Amino acid sequence: MSKIVGGTRRVPSANCGTRRVPPTLSRIALFLVFVAMSAAVALAAERFPPPDFTDHKLPETSQPSPRGLLLDYLDLAALAVGLSLASYLAIVRRSRRGLFLLTIGSLLWLGFWRQGCICPIGSIQNVTLAVFDQSYRLPLVAAAFFALPILFALFFGRTFCAAVCPLGAVQELAALRPVNVPAWVDHALGLLAYVYLGLGVLFSATGTAFVICRYDPFVALFRRSGSVNMLIFGACFLVVGVFIGRPYCRYLCPYGAILGLVSKVSKWHVKIPPEECIQCRLCEDVCPYGAIREPTVALPATERRRGQKRLALLIGLFPLLVWLGFWLGTRLEAPLSRLNPTVRLADRIRQEQTGRVEGTIDASDAFRNTGRATENLYGEALALSATFHTAGGWFGAWVGLVIGVKLIHLSVRRRRTDYQPDRAACVSCGRCFWYCPGEQARQGWIQEITPLQRNV
Amino acid sequence: MTNSSNQKLDRRAFVGNALRVAGAVGIGGAVAALAARKGQSREWVWQIDPAKCIACGNCATYCVLDESAVKCTHSFGMCGYCDLCTGYFHPDPIALNSGAENQLCPTGAIKRTFVEDPYFEYTIDEPLCIGCGKCVKGCNAFGNGSIYLQVRHDRCRHCNECAIAVSCPSQAYRRVPADDPYLLKIREQKA
Amino acid sequence: MNTRSPFPIVGLLIGALVLAAIAVGVIAVLRIDPSGEQGSGLSEAFDYDLQQYQKIDPALFHYKQTAAISTGMREPRAVAVGSDDRIFVAGDKLMRVFAPDGAKLKEIALESEPQCLTIGNAEHAFPGRTYVGMKDHVEVYDPSGSRIASWAGRGEKAVLTSLAAAENDVFAADAGAKIVWRFDTDGKLLGRIGQRDESRNVPGFVIPSPYFDVAVAPDGLLRAVNPGWHRIEAYTFDGHLETFWGRSGMGIAAFCGCCNPSNIAILPDGRVVTAEKGIPRVKVYSAAGQFESVVIGPETLAPNPSATVETRAEHKLRPVDVAADSRGRILVLDPAAASVRVFEHK
Numbered sequence: 001m002s003k004i005v006g007g008t009r010r011v012p013s014a015n016c017g018t019r020r021v022p023p024t025l026s027r028i029a030l031f032l033v034f035v036a037m038s039a040a041v042a043l044a045a046e047r048f049p050p051p052d053f054t055d056h057k058l059p060e061t062s063q064p065s066p067r068g069l070l071l072d073y074l075d076l077a078a079l080a081v082g083l084s085l086a087s088y089l090a091i092v093r094r095s096r097r098g099l100f101l102l103t104i105g106s107l108l109w110l111g112f113w114r115q116g117c118i119c120p121i122g123s124i125q126n127v128t129l130a131v132f133d134q135s136y137r138l139p140l141v142a143a144a145f146f147a148l149p150i151l152f153a154l155f156f157g158r159t160f161c162a163a164v165c166p167l168g169a170v171q172e173l174a175a176l177r178p179v180n181v182p183a184w185v186d187h188a189l190g191l192l193a194y195v196y197l198g199l200g201v202l203f204s205a206t207g208t209a210f211v212i213c214r215y216d217p218f219v220a221l222f223r224r225s226g227s228v229n230m231l232i233f234g235a236c237f238l239v240v241g242v243f244i245g246r247p248y249c250r251y252l253c254p255y256g257a258i259l260g261l262v263s264k265v266s267k268w269h270v271k272i273p274p275e276e277c278i279q280c281r282l283c284e285d286v287c288p289y290g291a292i293r294e295p296t297v298a299l300p301a302t303e304r305r306r307g308q309k310r311l312a313l314l315i316g317l318f319p320l321l322v323w324l325g326f327w328l329g330t331r332l333e334a335p336l337s338r339l340n341p342t343v344r345l346a347d348r349i350r351q352e353q354t355g356r357v358e359g360t361i362d363a364s365d366a367f368r369n370t371g372r373a374t375e376n377l378y379g380e381a382l383a384l385s386a387t388f389h390t391a392g393g394w395f396g397a398w399v400g401l402v403i404g405v406k407l408i409h410l411s412v413r414r415r416r417t418d419y420q421p422d423r424a425a426c427v428s429c430g431r432c433f434w435y436c437p438g439e440q441a442r443q444g445w446i447q448e449i450t451p452l453q454r455n456v
Numbered sequence: 457m458t459n460s461s462n463q464k465l466d467r468r469a470f471v472g473n474a475l476r477v478a479g480a481v482g483i484g485g486a487v488a489a490l491a492a493r494k495g496q497s498r499e500w501v502w503q504i505d506p507a508k509c510i511a512c513g514n515c516a517t518y519c520v521l522d523e524s525a526v527k528c529t530h531s532f533g534m535c536g537y538c539d540l541c542t543g544y545f546h547p548d549p550i551a552l553n554s555g556a557e558n559q560l561c562p563t564g565a566i567k568r569t570f571v572e573d574p575y576f577e578y579t580i581d582e583p584l585c586i587g588c589g590k591c592v593k594g595c596n597a598f599g600n601g602s603i604y605l606q607v608r609h610d611r612c613r614h615c616n617e618c619a620i621a622v623s624c625p626s627q628a629y630r631r632v633p634a635d636d637p638y639l640l641k642i643r644e645q646k647a
Numbered sequence: 648m649n650t651r652s653p654f655p656i657v658g659l660l661i662g663a664l665v666l667a668a669i670a671v672g673v674i675a676v677l678r679i680d681p682s683g684e685q686g687s688g689l690s691e692a693f694d695y696d697l698q699q700y701q702k703i704d705p706a707l708f709h710y711k712q713t714a715a716i717s718t719g720m721r722e723p724r725a726v727a728v729g730s731d732d733r734i735f736v737a738g739d740k741l742m743r744v745f746a747p748d749g750a751k752l753k754e755i756a757l758e759s760e761p762q763c764l765t766i767g768n769a770e771h772a773f774p775g776r777t778y779v780g781m782k783d784h785v786e787v788y789d790p791s792g793s794r795i796a797s798w799a800g801r802g803e804k805a806v807l808t809s810l811a812a813a814e815n816d817v818f819a820a821d822a823g824a825k826i827v828w829r830f831d832t833d834g835k836l837l838g839r840i841g842q843r844d845e846s847r848n849v850p851g852f853v854i855p856s857p858y859f860d861v862a863v864a865p866d867g868l869l870r871a872v873n874p875g876w877h878r879i880e881a882y883t884f885d886g887h888l889e890t891f892w893g894r895s896g897m898g899i900a901a902f903c904g905c906c907n908p909s910n911i912a913i914l915p916d917g918r919v920v921t922a923e924k925g926i927p928r929v930k931v932y933s934a935a936g937q938f939e940s941v942v943i944g945p946e947t948l949a950p951n952p953s954a955t956v957e958t959r960a961e962h963k964l965r966p967v968d969v970a971a972d973s974r975g976r977i978l979v980l981d982p983a984a985a986s987v988r989v990f991e992h993k
Contacts (some may be wrong), residue, residue: 048600048857049804049823051537056571058532059579063638064610066501115613122616130490136631139499143491151480179661210617214681217672223613225522229675236672243661267476341627344682361684362512363625369510513687536855538875538905540895542925547700548897562692574853574875588687593695598904598925600856623683 072141075114079148082106082164086428087156089163090270094439096430102163103172111166116222120145120160121167121255122213124197125204132205149255153262157269161249161256162428167218168249172429174238175245178288186290187410189251190425194402197254202395206387208340212254245288249427260424270421270428273438277418283432284419291425292432295416304413311411314404321404322397329396330389337388346381349374499634502618506604506641508628511589511596515605518623519587525612526587526605526620528565528580531641534602537575543595543603544568544578560594561585582608601641609637700897701926701945707899709931709940710977714989716749718980725968726980726987729766730775730790732972734987736980737761737779742788745987747972755792757781765810765817772815772832780807785819785834798834809860809910811869816884818869822859825852827871829884840886841871849888850876858909858924858966864934865917874906879919879936892936899930900938909966912977920977924966929979942977942990 050058082102089098110116118126123146130138149160161168181189200212213219217237220226240247249256263269272283272292284292299307337343341363348364351357353374360368367377421432433439440446504515504526515526540552544566549558554568565584569577580603587605595603621629632639687693716734723738733752734745740760744753763780767773775790783805787796801807806823816837819828827840843851852859853875861871868881868889878893893908894901902908904925912920917934920942929942948967965982972978977990 048534048806050533050535051575051853051855052825053572053575056577059577061529061531061640063640064608066499066609066612066614066634066637069499069634072499117613118616126616127487127490137498137500138487138491140491141499143487147484147487150483154476154480154483177661179658209622213615213617214619214622215676220520223520226520227679229679232675233672236668236675239668240665240672243665265472265476267473341622341682361625362510362514362686363684366508366510366512366626512683513689513693514683516693517688518681518683536875536906538853538855540877540905542905547697547903560695574850588689588693590693590695597695597697598906619681622681625683 072139075110075118076141076144076148078109079145079164082110083148083152083160086159086163087152090159090428090430091156091268094274094430094433096433099163099428099430103169106164107166107169107173110164111169111218111222116166116216116219117213118142118145119166120149121165121253122210122216124254124258125200125210125212128201128204129207133207149259150262153259153266155267157263157266157423157428158256158259158426159428160259162430165249166222167216167253168246168427170218170221170238171241171246171248174241175288176242178245179243181244181290183290186250187406191402191406192251193253193257195399196252197257198395198398198402200254202336202391203339206340206384206391211339217248246427250289250425256427263426264423266423269423270426270430272419272421272432273436274442275438278437279419280437281419282435282437286431286435287421288431289425289427289429291422291427293414293416293420293422295418296414299413307411307413311408314408314411318404318408322400325400325403326393326397329399330393332392332396333385333389336392336395337385340384340388342377343381343384343388346377349377500631501607501609501612501614501634501637502621502629503607503632503637503639504605505628505630505639506606508626509589509592509605509624510626510628511592511605512625513588513590514623514625515587515589515620518620520615520619521611521613523611524587524620525608527582527585527608527611528587528589528591528603529606529638529640530578530580531602531604532577533642534600535578536600536602537571537577538599539574539576541568541576541578541595542598543591545594547594561591562588566591578603604641606638606640697926700903703899703928703941703944703946707941708944709993710942710990711993712943712988713976713991714749715984716745716987716989718743718985718987720985723980723982723985724761725763726970726978727764727766728970728972728978729777730769732974732976734970734972734978735764735766735777736987737764742777742779742792744792747974749989753792755788757786762807763809763820765812767812770814771812776812776832778810778812778817780810780819782806785810785817785830787834796834798830801828806857808857809862811861811863813863813867813869813884818861818863820859820861820871822854822857825854825859827861827869827882838884838886840869840882840884841873841880842886844886847887849886853906855906858906860908860910862911862913864913865915866934870911870913870919872908872911874909877902877907879908879911879921892932897926899941910968912969912971914971914975914977915973916975920969920971922967922969922979927967929967929969929977931977943979943988948981948983 085102086099089095089102110119118141123142126138126142127146129136149164152159163169196212203209203211217230217234220230221234237248279295284294345363345367348357348361349367352360352364437446441448516524519525544560545552546558546560551558556564559566563584563586565581567579567581569579571577589605591603592605595601618629718736718738720736720738720741720743723736725737727735729735729744732747734747736743736745738761740757742755742757742761742764743751746752757779759781761779762782765778767776767778777788777790779786779788783802784800785798785807786794787798789795801819801821801824804823805821807819808822809820811818815831817830817832818840819830821828826842829837829840831837841849841852843849850873852871852873855875858874859872861869864870864881868883871880871882873880873891876893877895878891880891881889883889897903902921903923907923907925908921909924910922914920914931918939919932919934920929921932922929926945927948928944930938931940931942932938967982968980970978975992979988979990981988
């Protein structure tokens with residue numbers, strides 16, 4: 001086996017790319033007969049009979065089934081209900097309390113009871129694997145977990161992040177004393193999420209690993225078991241999360257990156273003031289995630305021209321950035337392919353053969369006992385390395401693209417008259433609602449506000 | 457003026473909505489197509505291929521659960537029912553009885569019951585088994601190899617990426633369909 | 648609420664705490680090694696180690712290897728000695744005949760995979776005739792190599808593992824039925840040996856795996872291995888159990904594991920050559936069952952040091968077959984090397 005995930009080995013000649021011929025009934029019947037015959041022959045040939053007991057029935061090996069599909073569909077229903085509820089609470093009812101309660105509910109159900117697996121963040125990898133490996137059939141639940149929050153985000157914004165995602169929920173509860181993260185740090189770290197997305201896709205497309213699942217900081221907490229290092233990792237995230245709100249969501253979550261992009265074009269989105277913004281800035285102050293953007297000021301003509309020149313330069317540099325990223329990415333072939341067990345094994349076997357390392361490990365012993373020729377293994381490892389060469393290039397191009405787009409995005413002149421949530425970064429948590437005087441007026445907590453004079 | 461600008465906004469809104477709906481249908485359709493490939497979507501669970509397993513012991517410690525979901529399994533149809541079972545007894549037992557000093561299993565998870573002269577039956581007490589595979593090695597060294605490790609699906613968490621699968625030195629783990637989740641050495645009639 | 652605290656020291660503390668948490672987190676995650684190369688981390692109590700039982704005192708080896716004849720087969724299964732000390736090897740779907748010095752003499756193609764074989768010696772009714780045991784029936788070949796007969800199958804459960812030829816009888820050890828069939832030279836069933844019979848003190852054969860060997864000894868008794876009892880039993884041709892010897896244990900003079908010896912051969916003076924599986928070794932005992940010498944041990948029989956304890960069926964060492972020729976040479980069929988190794992007394 002060349003990889004740990006997926007069904008059969010991905011050898012171009014063997015499994016993928018076969019022509020799809022609609023099977024006729026007779027063909028199916030013939031195949032079944034053949035299977036039955038070979039199974040019977042195999043059973044008869046291999047099994048040496050147990051002793052002939054005078055009066056003893058052989059016990060059967062117990063084969064307990066995995067939990068039924070029903071529970072998976074229940075999870076799916078919970079997700080759909082949660083998404084609908086979150087969208088309703090964020091956009092229609094504008095209820096922070098409701099969102100908070102839903103957050104706790106999601107944490108308890110999707111987090112501690114279902115133990116946070118399978119989740120939409122990990123499902124990116126399942127979908128990627130299904131695209132690149134013909135033998136892996138994507139389960140319906142994984143597909144739905146991937147698609148449903150995206151579909152909701154297309155219409156309602158990042159309401160999944162608000163109150164449904166258990167990882168977001170635990171960070172939401174941990175954000176007790178959020179501090180302001182400087183804008184440049186925020187933008188720079190935000191790129192990490194896209195890089196992580198690229199890595200997650202890279203490793204699942206090559207069938208090497210599900211890194212997003214492997215380094216999920218909170219799943220050990222949800223399971224209440226796991227390696228000590230993972231528990232420490234999760235605890236550190238929570239400690240950081242006390243001060244920097246939602247660190248995983250903002251700077252690492254690959255699914256958050258996707259949802260952010262989709263949310264930019266959503267039909268509806270969380271709005272802070274129900275009517276007019278009076279520029280009091282209370283919302284910007286309260287947002288723990290720095291997701292509220294201030295109104296823009298008009299720039300003098302010289303500044304505008306400089307800005308335009310910069311924008312033009314960045315657009316011109318963009319293809320260069322992508323190409324450079326591709327080239328640098330191909331250089332990453334060695335470190336990236338090390339994650340692949342076949343490549344690592346081939347490395348180890350070669351080291352042992354050339355005497356560069358003493359002794360053997362279980363994996364090399366096991367390989368030698370298969371009697372398989374080392375040339376065979378080396379060939380397979382080389383082929384995989386070549387895959388990583390191209391995949392690394394694409395990954396590098398993606399990072400270049402992301403950096404380029406980010407720079408262009410920062411240089412495009414925006415025009416905002418009000419304080420607005422950033423459509424990509426706002427997770428629809430609804431904390432700003434309570435602080436907005438316009439909302440307070442709507443709720444009837446204060447009397448009608450008089451519009452303040454605005455700066456033109 | 458306002459009329460035309462209103463119209464423009466309406467058109468824009470319409471196009472925007474149409475694109476969103478198209479996008480939604482596109483995403484939903486593509487993902488559904490992946491799931492429904494070859495007419496069947498299925499749930500996958502992890503299982504050990506006993507033909508590749510080397511009983512290294514990683515199954516006992518790499519599972520994300522405190523008590524590993526991997527346990528020893530016995531295919532009774534393959535067993536020799538030997539008096540001196542090398543999967544049950546230490547290679548050099550003092551006596552052929554169930555004394556702890558004679559047993560191979562460090563947790564005493566195998567039970568030995570007399571059947572008829574000179575045959576004994578060996579069953580695994582799952583709560584005591586930790587999945588270390590020592591008995592598997594013993595059975596395979598001298599015997600028929602009727603004891604081997606399998607993932608028990610009433611215990612397994614079905615992680616998207618199995619931590620034991622990653623650590624397996626012989627890459628013995630693979631995905632199997634949830635309705636046929638065991639790779640037993642001999643296919644028995646399912647109850 | 649975002650902090651714009653009037654106390655900058657608080658900000659510094661928070662910054663320090665955050666950086667410390669990030670550092671600890673990064674170190675923790677870098678220390679994770681999911682590859683399993685560090686091993687299971689279980690204590691020594693969970694190790695299964697046969698090394699101590701595999702060591703054999705070199706002084707016990709009274710035989711040295713003098714030749715190795717390559718069989719050229721992918722899967723050789725049985726070795727036997729024919730007239731003029733010619734060496735017969737059965738494997739794959741054929742039978743090869745070698746001269747005593749190793750020169751290849753003949754190759755006979757067979758219809759199915761042979762499991763065992765024996766050749767009628769000079770006292771046999773048909774000297775030089777070869778009896779080849781397939782899985783469930785016996786085929787007879789004349790000295791020139793053409794098939795003269797195929798006897799009736801012994802049934803679905805039959806697993807023939809060994810053949811032996813006396814003057815007028817041919818014995819087939821059936822591991823599946825756990826019995827030794829007695830035929831005449833035409834293939835007619837004359838009787839069965841070893842069926843459990845309390846009145847005759849015959850305990851019956853305990854055969855947990857398809858290794859069950861018989862041989863005719865110079866004293867006129869049939870030697871049959873009872874693997875589950877770790878002993879070699881001597882029967883008259885009528886099925887009367889005369890004597891037996893052998894004990895279980897890991898020591899060099901005993902038979903290791905749960906069911907051994909897997910194969911035997913009888914030297915011209917009646918001494919018994921035994922081959923064991925699990926800890927692969929070939930030993931010589933006196934006719935009465937006294938341990939005498941080791942012929943070959945695991946160090947030279949195993950293809951690599953870790954292959955002796957492997958859980959995958961195809962990686963287990965396939966048990967060796969043994970044969971003895973009239974000069975007292977011991978032939979060991981080494982399946983890993985697919986060769987017949989010839990040993991002579993030092």
